[in-house]
Amino acid sequence: MSKEPEPRVDSTLSKGLAILEKLSSMKSGSGVSDLSRELGLTKSNTFRLLQTLTALGYVRREPDRRYAATLKAWQVGRSVVENLNLRAAASQMLLYLSEETKETIYLAVRDGLNIVYIDKIESTKPIRSWNPIGGAAPIYCVGTGKALLAEDYRLLRDEVAANLQPFTDRTITDAAALDKDVAATKLRGYAIDTGEFRPNVLSFGAAIHLPNGETAGALGVSVPDINLGEGDSDRIGALVQHAASTVSKNLRRL
Amino acid sequence: MSKEPEPRVDSTLSKGLAILEKLSSMKSGSGVSDLSRELGLTKSNTFRLLQTLTALGYVRREPDRRYAATLKAWQVGRSVVENLNLRAAASQMLLYLSEETKETIYLAVRDGLNIVYIDKIESTKPIRSWNPIGGAAPIYCVGTGKALLAEDYRLLRDEVAANLQPFTDRTITDAAALDKDVAATKLRGYAIDTGEFRPNVLSFGAAIHLPNGETAGALGVSVPDINLGEGDSDRIGALVQHAASTVSKNLRRL
DNA sequence: CTCATTGTTCCGCTATATAGAATGCACATT
DNA sequence: AATGTGCATTCTATATAGCGGAACAATGAG
Structure with a gap:
């Protein structure tokens, strides 16, 4: 079998997107610990990525300290379709x-x-x-x-x-x-x-x-x-x- | 002066999302060089991130070798709205x-x-x-x-x-x-x-x-x-x- | 008052992502 | 053909960005 060149992926980016996808698919947000467990990441790693996503506006902190997806992902996706x-x-x-x-x-x-x-x-x-x-x-x-x-x-x-x-x-x-x-x-x-x-x-x-x-x-x-x-x-x-x-x-x- | 906690952002993740947003907002895809110029990144950096995004399904290579956003971002966003x-x-x-x-x-x-x-x-x-x-x-x-x-x-x-x-x-x-x-x-x-x-x-x-x-x-x-x-x-x-x-x-x- | 659990910060190490240059390709122009 | 231009892609050495783990704080339950 021919060997695929095996694409090189940036782990930070893929983890970040994994978190985003996960949060997007949940009705109400999740805490850091839950998320890290479900995705197999360390708590601190998850926490840091959530900080980044929050700073970029993809994630928001609910008043009850949970993290939830914002509508930004939706807006981005929408522009794809709009085009x-x-x-x-x-x-x-x-x-x-x-x-x-x-x-x-x-x-x-x-x-x-x-x-x-x-x-x-x-x-x-x-x-x-x-x-x-x-x-x-x-x-x-x-x-x-x-x-x-x-x-x-x-x-x-x-x-x-x-x-x-x-x-x-x-x-x-x-x-x-x-x-x-x-x-x-x-x-x-x-x-x-x-x-x-x-x-x-x-x-x-x-x-x-x-x-x-x-x-x-x-x-x-x-x-x-x-x-x-x-x-x-x-x-x-x-x-x-x-x-x-x-x-x-x-x-x-x- | 009050010291803002200065949010710590993962650069890889934010660059990757910046690329995704950029591509999503374009009617037809773009090449690596154009993209890197518009976003102020190096070509190789842009290239690598595009590889990652492609592997994750957010970006696709068009037959004419350009990179374009897929509808995955849209699907993710859609689930935000649904939930x-x-x-x-x-x-x-x-x-x-x-x-x-x-x-x-x-x-x-x-x-x-x-x-x-x-x-x-x-x-x-x-x-x-x-x-x-x-x-x-x-x-x-x-x-x-x-x-x-x-x-x-x-x-x-x-x-x-x-x-x-x-x-x-x-x-x-x-x-x-x-x-x-x-x-x-x-x-x-x-x-x-x-x-x-x-x-x-x-x-x-x-x-x-x-x-x-x-x-x-x-x-x-x-x-x-x-x-x-x-x-x-x-x-x-x-x-x-x-x-x-x-x-x-x-x-x-x- | 524990004790259990979650969110957050800190820190030293190394794997990782990076810049920049080199290579390879496709196609114009002569 | 030969040369040149602009692109995508690969290579590599290096600095640093991101990592895990453990410590710390803040809840809340019993």
């Missing part, structure tokens, strides 16, 4: 899809070999397909992901094909099937996931393009299979495709 | 409202087409308007709910309008009246419930916003109509509105 102001550009079409299908609508972008949901509208039907905003999924098994994969397939193929983990019994697990599926997606203009990530949850996705042809993201509809009647599949696919191309046109005007 | 303790941020203002009005004060968030009370302060007056913490109410007939409804009206209108159940003889039951009421709420800056959920129990509500304008929740005052004298309505409405905007500002500083 792709996709949400604004896509919101009307998400709404339209929601009204037309009454199912759960997602807006997603690619992040390496995953997709991340940056917006969604809940299904109004009792059975929901649940996925949080900010959640992630592998690019090769959900509708939005497959749409994005097809866009950059030459770039991504080898890396994706080398790592096809199964999530359900329908997940694509061999490169040949992947090739075929991507080709079908390109031909049809939108992607179909037949329950390849979550059992019995189907999804449809289509890509959104920037004016220069680059791929900006994808939107999709997620549907529990029992909600899907005869012919619904084609209808939803067409809706998704139309919505995505409309958003792409909107981006031109921005 | 954000609105109760803590709002508690002082709830108390203030309680002292000013002596009536029952509520803090609520939206959950689909209902609102859920996540905190309250009991009225000190003998006649109470009763609702438990954790209890729910339809979004279109109480003060806090109507404030939240007005925020996301485009998204919610059709669904809400399709299901207007009457609870009292004042409950809004047709879509036209709902439109009008929401418009009035928006104009006035706070919502009024004239006993539309419980007979003779009026309420007032105003929305709380995150720094980017997203709606975080709402707070409100509930008043039995016999407690309400001439002019009290305007006074309480103004108080509620002011309290909500103060909490919103608090969130900014968090």
